[in-house]
Amino acid sequence: MQAFSQNITTLTSLTCSIIDSLNNCDLFLIAECFPLLQELDLSNPLNCQSSYPACLDDGVEALSLALIKLRKVNLSGFYMSNQSFFNFLNNCKLLEDVVMFKYSYDITNAGLASALRDRPTLRSLSISCGNPLHQEYRKLFATAHFIDSLVFI
Secondary structure (H helix, E strand, C coil), rough: HHHHHCCCCCEEECCCCCCCCCHHHHHHHHHHHHCCEEEEEEECCCCCCCHHHHHHHHHHHHHHHHHCCCCEEEEECCCCCCCHHHHHHCCCCCCCEEEEEECCCCCCHHHHHHHHHHHCCCCCEEECCCCCHHHHHHHHHCCCCCCEEECCC
């Protein structure tokens, strides 16, 4: 990846979907090699450690601090902790579009709501969830009043 990044220094979109494994080292490498990314797809890593979502916290933080131009991210099937998700949305100041189908159960509705409140630039959030009429999900709808596109599946 480092050799690739030396040849393409202006890469703005990177897809790492359905890769065999994704760990902190990979996330640090993406953060270091591609600081100009505006779109990032980390969806559905095959061997992401779903039972220990906090194990990727350092890598997620590195991404969120390095990718200052990030506008769109797909984190479907990517396991992260509540704190990582909050930090990601808090640090990515230009983030407009988040896709999270099959997101980590460690991200709670309260965590989603908190992150949404702190990211006013977010225009689109697509997530999978349970019954959208359930009281907890209605709180999310109320929190996300400023979002143009809110998709619950």
